[in-house]
Amino acid sequence: MSREEYSVVVEMDDEPTRREELEFQDFSSTSGVGGKISKDKQASSNNDGFNNASFFDSNQSIRNESQGGSYPLWSIEYYARYFDVDTTQVLERASKSLFPKDNFVETVGSNPDLYGPFWIPTTVIFLLFVTATIAKFISDKDSPYDFIILSFGFAAIYTYSFGMPFIVWGALKYFGCSPSLLDTIGLYGYSLTIWLPISIINIIPSDTVRWALVIVGFAISGFFITRNLYPIISRADSKTSRLLLIFVLAAHAAFALLLKFKFFSYQWKPKSD
Template identity: 30%
Template structure:
């Protein structure tokens, strides 16, 4: 068994001499060496990791640089991006067009630099279809109230055929059939021309004014089309309500729809035109509201007013000859003596 003196700490002379010669030297232990080696290992390992991440970043950068260029405007891929919207976005934009208020910019709060053509296209198509259908239904309801008005469906059916059927249809109100058949075409041309040509003219005018007024902002053409397309949604339920056969109620619904739709246009265009002169801004907004009112008024007067229909002319009936009229000698009865 070792003595207690053997277990005590002893001071080595060589170490003491070295410390005396170099008092600024630092002592290290074996554990410190192990720690430093582990630290070096960690640093080396982490350096490898950072190098891998750097290579991944370089790969991502190269992929972004090799990204496919934007398609040309005459290709299908260019316009496909404007139909890339979901239901929630379309519903949010419809809601924004129905609830306009001062300070609410439809382009900034709902489009957010992502205009779409999906909503305006189907809104215009639905409005044109609803106009044609409700225009036909007004004639049906008018016939039920007034039997003297003759209603004929789009494809007239009768016992006759060929030219005889056409002539008979004209006698029995074929003019009404031709008018009903053209309602869909007229409604579609009117709505789509308004939703595209008016924004085109407005965008061109604002672009021209931007050259004279440097502080004026400008919406893109597709943003302007999108604003006008969504502003027409309020007329879809209004047209359905026009089936109510009460004139003052129809005009009231039309005025409310026009006020909501025109207010949305004015509140959206005001941040752009307010930098222009007061005269130009007032004239431009007045023209926008006037054109919107003409569209609503034209739809109301054309599709929902009774037409001057030609009534059916009764066929001539054979009148028996009067007894006082002398018959020709060739057909006079023979007399007997």
């Protein structure tokens, strides 16, 4: 595991340098030193002038200097720092959400990405559309497909995966837990991974199987979210903040039920002859 991360560090370092060559920006002091730190820091101590860097991922400090630091908020390049992930990293994070043993926020570290939280919900939407249509054809051969599934999926899933993190983040902020918005968005985005296999298996036209799978999906993703939110929530002084966990679980149950009744039910009206 650590070897993998190390190789990633090396990969990313030549990306910013190439970019600087193209753009004629003067980063010679920061990036020249920075390129070394990331490698030296693994071996040597942090007693040089970069003590702060030890608090962060070594990647992060350099990336902020070279990528996002110089761009204004409205430019695309500014947001490139949130897409600074590799294929292996995204796959690893997605699998972490399927088997939520470790703390997800810690594994992500200081490099939260928005790639997963955007494309995983999008994939879920499209896959639900495809599988729901297949299941519909199985249950009733002659009925045409329903485009409303897609638009409803867009509305429901994007609202949940981007709206809920904002609500949770606001509540956590209110209780003084100093949460990170990107972490909560990442948490909710990656928690949807479990619905990908479930939506495929749910083509099977058996209501018991579907209920069982929805419960499994709710359990895994709900455990994943609460398990990772709990350390943040317990930072608050007041015990009332624990109520937030109940709210999160209730909202998640509502979401799972919505998926069950909208996409995994297929109670299509038989075609009137």
